[in-house]
Amino acid sequence: HAAKRGQSGISFYDPQAGRLSDARVSFQHAVERALEHDEFRLYYQPIIDLASGQIVGAEALIRWHDPERGLLPPSEFIPLAETTGWIAPLGEWVFRRACSDVKDWQRIGLDLRISVNLSASQFNSPELIDQLQNELDTAGITARHIELEITETAVMEDVLHSAEIMRKLSALGLRLAIDDFGTGYSSLAYLRKLPAQTIKIDQSFIREIDTDPEDLEIVKAIVALAHVLGRHTLAEGIETEAQYQLLKTLGVDLGQGYWFSPPLPEPKFLQRALSWQQRTGVDTAIGED
Numbered sequence: 001h002a003a004k005r006g007q008s009g010i011s012f013y014d015p016q017a018g019r020l021s022d023a024r025v026s027f028q029h030a031v032e033r034a035l036e037h038d039e040f041r042l043y044y045q046p047i048i049d050l051a052s053g054q055i056v057g058a059e060a061l062i063r064w065h066d067p068e069r070g071l072l073p074p075s076e077f078i079p080l081a082e083t084t085g086w087i088a089p090l091g092e093w094v095f096r097r098a099c100s101d102v103k104d105w106q107r108i109g110l111d112l113r114i115s116v117n118l119s120a121s122q123f124n125s126p127e128l129i130d131q132l133q134n135e136l137d138t139a140g141i142t143a144r145h146i147e148l149e150i151t152e153t154a155v156m157e158d159v160l161h162s163a164e165i166m167r168k169l170s171a172l173g174l175r176l177a178i179d180d181f182g183t184g185y186s187s188l189a190y191l192r193k194l195p196a197q198t199i200k201i202d203q204s205f206i207r208e209i210d211t212d213p214e215d216l217e218i219v220k221a222i223v224a225l226a227h228v229l230g231r232h233t234l235a236e237g238i239e240t241e242a243q244y245q246l247l248k249t250l251g252v253d254l255g256q257g258y259w260f261s262p263p264l265p266e267p268k269f270l271q272r273a274l275s276w277q278q279r280t281g282v283d284t285a286i287g288e289d
């Protein structure tokens with residue numbers, strides 16, 4: 001049966017259950033080869049303290065530098081990796097690289113926290129805790145330099161089980177963030193049980209925050225809720241100065257977005273982060289120089 005091209009360019013559709021489709025097999029080979037040939041890259045996007053304008057951290061975002069297809073965004077392969085089980089070695093690679101980058105930055109005097117995305121299956125894997133501890137030990141960094149991002153949707157699949165995993169991760173000293181907050185099903189009662197320091201407000205609420213009164217009210221409510229529970233808020237996808245100023249006024253603690261900087265390849269991020277850190281704050285887009 002010929003593989004159909006799906007939204008992602010590859011489809012695993014195969015009517016004969018129990019047999020992997022050709023596309024699925026070739027995807028496995030491609031990921032294996034890519035790991036061997038070092039084709040994955042971590043890009044970093046700065047996380048800004050909105051009140052001071054200082055860079056306080058960075059989110060690691062994976063890219064696949066495929067020699068034939070060029071630079072692929074995570075949407076092109078993370079969902080596939082998740083359904084084929086290839087997310088495990090990929091996730092391990094991401095965490096290892098993030099830890100070693102943090103260590104390298106520390107050596108040259110750049111003290112930043114790195115945020116790492118975890119997919120649902122990684123988060124639910126029984127090996128997660130041992131793996132993470134292992135990688136932290138190997139890199140020789142303390143856990144508090146790493147924040148793990150788990151999407152609200154993944155957390156809410158089984159909220160009590162999630163809370164238990166999160167308590168174990170917290171016990172290692174790792175920081176936790178709930179990603180894409182507001183897009184899934186949440187309630188105040190559940191949020192209380194989840195030991196996440198940071199609530200990342202999904203970019204869909206930020207996009208029109210200065211023109212859509214409903215989005216504005218939702219963000220206000222999330223900020224009020226998060227602060228009552230003693231959590232930090234972070235606004236994703238800040239693209240304009242107007243959004244930045246408004247979010248700052250609302251008391252949102254942290255921000256990320258193209259207004260400050262797009263995700264950058266590691267060497268470029270490092271170079272810019274060093275110069276941003278010299279400053280006392282940003283009044284304009286920090287990605288401009």
Ligand code: C2E
Pocket residue numbers: 045060061062073074075078091094117118119149179180203236237238239256257258259262263
């Ligand atoms: P996310 O964790 O919510 O990451 C934020 C996404 O928003 C990133 O897309 C980032 O490039 C994009 N973004 C940042 N600033 C702006 C902005 O101002 N405007 C707009 N429109 N977008 C902005 P990206 O890098 O394509 O990643 C997409 C998703 O893929 C991530 O969403 C995350 O869920 C997943 N992902 C990325 N890297 C990893 C990884 O290493 N492991 C896992 N499991 N998932 C990853």
Ligand code: MG
Pocket residue numbers: 059117149179
């Ligand atoms: Mg994220």
Ligand code: MG
Pocket residue numbers: 179180200202203236
């Ligand atoms: Mg997000």
Ligand code: MG
Pocket residue numbers: 180
């Ligand atoms: Mg997202």
